Amino acid sequence: MPKDSLDTRSDSEIVREILNTRPGEFRALFQRYYPMVCNIVWNFFRDEELTPDLCQEVFFRVFKGLPSLKDPSKFKAWLAQIARNVCINFSALNKQKEYREVSIVDDEEWTSHREGWPEIKHHSVEELLSELSAKDRLIVYLKYVEELSYLEISLITEDSEVIIRKRASRAMQFLRGKLG
Numbered sequence: 001m002p003k004d005s006l007d008t009r010s011d012s013e014i015v016r017e018i019l020n021t022r023p024g025e026f027r028a029l030f031q032r033y034y035p036m037v038c039n040i041v042w043n044f045f046r047d048e049e050l051t052p053d054l055c056q057e058v059f060f061r062v063f064k065g066l067p068s069l070k071d072p073s074k075f076k077a078w079l080a081q082i083a084r085n086v087c088i089n090f091s092a093l094n095k096q097k098e099y100r101e102v103s104i105v106d107d108e109e110w111t112s113h114r115e116g117w118p119e120i121k122h123h124s125v126e127e128l129l130s131e132l133s134a135k136d137r138l139i140v141y142l143k144y145v146e147e148l149s150y151l152e153i154s155l156i157t158e159d160s161e162v163i164i165r166k167r168a169s170r171a172m173q174f175l176r177g178k179l180g
Contacts, residue, residue, distance in 0.1 A: 007032070015072035026063055033076065034059075036146055037083045043138050044087040054090060058083045077152035080142065084156055128178055136171040143168050 007014075007028050017025045034055065041054045061082055069078055129137050135157070142148045142156065150168070154161040 010073075011075040012072040015066065015069065015075055018066060023063075026066075029062075029075070029079075030059055033079055036076075036080065039141060040080060040083040040138070041087055043134060043141070044091060054086055055083075057090075058086050061086065074152070076146070077148060077155055080146075080148070080152075080156045128175055131178070132171050132174065136167055139164060139168050140171050140175075 009017075009028070011029065011032075014025050014028050018029075037055050037058050038051055041051045041058070045051065045054070058079070062079055065082070069075065129140070132140065139153055139157065142153045143150070148156075150161045150164045153168075154164045157164065159167075
């Protein structure tokens, strides 16, 4: 779980503090998860001007809806689902029905999260990921970079856990095949 190096509190602890009359503590969650939300938004639109605006909308909805969060330990998955829903709603309002081809993570960040994987020699991670569908890239990003469980990813994408497992497995098999 990504944590601000200065803040070792769990998401649950921070959420409880926010709900117990310390709304200023929301800043810690914002700082911790802004990059993840930006990646999710960027995955839908690849628009440098739109991304910060939609990220702001996501965090506004999260702050407003925080009292309805039933299980604070599931904050990260709940936040990702809100980000996805904001993108889908915006897309529907603007009649942009398909995901655009996107980049979800830079080579350095991805490489730092793939301990034990074979060395990539002739391909950049970006090139390899660009060959996956946008949905498969999102699943790979959430699973291997954000380290969410298949169940959490299924809640975010609104696909069954079995489908998420199969898509992740096929995507990783494809990537391994490309590595030779």
